[in-house]
Amino acid sequence: MAMFCRSAASLLKPVHFLPSALAVVRQSSSGGQYQYILVDKKGEKKNVGFIQLNRPKALNALCDGLMLEVGKALDIFEQDTEVGAVVITGSDKAFAAGADIKEMQNKTFQECILGNFLAHWNKVATVRKPVIAAVNGFALGGGCELAMMCDIIYAGEKAQFGQPEILLGTIPGAGGTQRLTRAVGKSLAMEMVLTGDRISAQEAKQSGLVSKVFPVDQLVSEAVKCGEKIASNSKLISALAKEVVNAAFELTLTEGNRFEKRLFHATFATEDRKEGMTAFVEKRKADFQDK
Numbered sequence: 001m002a003m004f005c006r007s008a009a010s011l012l013k014p015v016h017f018l019p020s021a022l023a024v025v026r027q028s029s030s031g032g033q034y035q036y037i038l039v040d041k042k043g044e045k046k047n048v049g050f051i052q053l054n055r056p057k058a059l060n061a062l063c064d065g066l067m068l069e070v071g072k073a074l075d076i077f078e079q080d081t082e083v084g085a086v087v088i089t090g091s092d093k094a095f096a097a098g099a100d101i102k103e104m105q106n107k108t109f110q111e112c113i114l115g116n117f118l119a120h121w122n123k124v125a126t127v128r129k130p131v132i133a134a135v136n137g138f139a140l141g142g143g144c145e146l147a148m149m150c151d152i153i154y155a156g157e158k159a160q161f162g163q164p165e166i167l168l169g170t171i172p173g174a175g176g177t178q179r180l181t182r183a184v185g186k187s188l189a190m191e192m193v194l195t196g197d198r199i200s201a202q203e204a205k206q207s208g209l210v211s212k213v214f215p216v217d218q219l220v221s222e223a224v225k226c227g228e229k230i231a232s233n234s235k236l237i238s239a240l241a242k243e244v245v246n247a248a249f250e251l252t253l254t255e256g257n258r259f260e261k262r263l264f265h266a267t268f269a270t271e272d273r274k275e276g277m278t279a280f281v282e283k284r285k286a287d288f289q290d291k
């Protein structure tokens, strides 16, 4: 959850981003107001929710306000029947260089416990619509954890992933030790968590942390394309598919397969399953109604 590159650390000093530089954005789609993020709908059919972390002076350090806004934007996309997938991205330089250490510096154990510190971050992992992280630049500490809460990670070729909390005398606190280990295996996860060393986009691809790597300037449009592909399927069925893939991280093989089978059977109660198979037989494109 913590930390960043040294260059970011110096930038994080006082919370000195300029409100004017962070244009307060009004979104007609959401009606919301955001200070730390930009929110939009992308894709030809405007069916991909788009959240851009926008705290450039702090390399998108994940302060409390930023994560609350991300949660709010996700809630709105979750309710928006047009939206079939969401992309979360940062800037070319940083997806997010870490949590906001200034906010943590003087926090006490008691405050952490009583406030359930960082618990609300989990919002990103509990959204039912598919979420794609498009990671350019630094995804360190909380930034790496945020990316790993998403369902799919695409990386730009210059991306760097790391859990450097150990260098600050703490450990990851938003799923880093758990999701990283499940994604890349014990040896690499241990090495990253114990040394604070980062891995490159290529290493992240090799180890299974990310599914695809793209040139920096193509990353976001490729992530939106992936979102459009997902959004063109039945949102109803996508929600089931996402739920059962996630269950693979929680259940035994027998229980997971049982759950899968039940949801598979459940798809036969839907109009979209009927439409999908009928369209296939009739050699036409399916027209899903999310029913």
Ligand SMILES: *[C@@H]1O[C@H](CO)[C@@H](O)[C@H](O)[C@H]1NC(C)=O
Pocket (backbone or CB within 6 Å): 102, 103, 105, 106
């Ligand atoms: C934390 O406490 C130290 C020592 O009292 C102080 O110098 C520092 O400014 C405080 N940091 C924050 C972010 O409030």
